[in-house]
Amino acid sequence: LDPFDVASAVFNSCGTVAANVNFSIDLNDTGYPNSDYDQCGVNGSWCATESGDWPGWCLTLDDNNSDNVFTGTLENVSAGDYEFIVFCSGAADNYSGWGVQLGPVVSSECDFDSSDEFGNYGFTVIDSDVDVSYCAGSCDETCSGGGDSGGNNSNYTVTFDLDGLDDCGFVSVTGTFDNWSGWGANADTDFDAEMQDGDYEFIILCVDTNIDSWWNDIWGSSTIYYAPEGSECDFISDDENYNYGFTVSGDDMLVQYCAGSCDQTCEEQCVADGDATQDLNVNVSDIILVVNHIIGSSTLSDSAFCSSDMNGDGTINITDIIAIVNLIIGL
Structure with missing residues (x-):
């Protein structure tokens, strides 16, 4: 084995590597941050919960010299492989710590794990500190760099128009576009979400707001609406998940479904109540x-x-x- 470079590596009390990861994320030409999404940072696997979910606000980055290049350091990181994505969050997403995600295109040269469905950056800690530099949403180190970016910095607005959810206290759409945070697009965002070109899957959460502190466990407080199994709207019909899906391709788009079906709208239910005049009175x-x-x-x-x-x-x-x-x- 090659020896550790003890001049650049730090060891914790157990004798294992505890390196620093220095992020430099260029947000020039991305349109972020802005008044709707005014705080940016990185979310990644180093702060995953026991269930494997990435919470928001893993590491907030700063732009101390106002050049729109955001920097920050993740300290005492153990040796291993890590994935991450750039986020900008703000009032538009109720400061969820996810908001808009800027990552590489799936299977591009800087997609750390090209075998999965997520477009995530990544890095490997071995025996010394690591410097990570990207133009957010591309594979370039800076947004002024040339060559094949491996991505598209443009973000498009996807609007969800969902029917059949009148009995829900709160509705949220979550999927690969927000790393299944539970808070991707909801009433607080006018059911809009910003995304780059690519394929995305999602499901619909119908939240029972009568549950105390439901916002602390939006998944556990919800009835989940999936696409019908193996149906035309089951985005990947040969896997074990029955997720809806769509493809963003160079433009804003509208996604419409009657929750739990492949129809765009739900048929009105017939109620035999004797109100032939439809005036809400029977006489x-x-x-x-x-x-x-x-x-x-x-x-x-x-x-x-x-x-x-x-x-x-x-x-x-x-x-x-x-x-x-x-x-x-x-x-």
């Missing part, structure tokens, strides 16, 4: 309208027909009138 006016339909002097609309078909047999007749009368008199 003699509804009976008159139904009678006129039966005798042929008028025709009920689809929604009025649905409300009037009290026994759900697909026809309107005297049986339905009797049911509406009983509803009015309280029987």
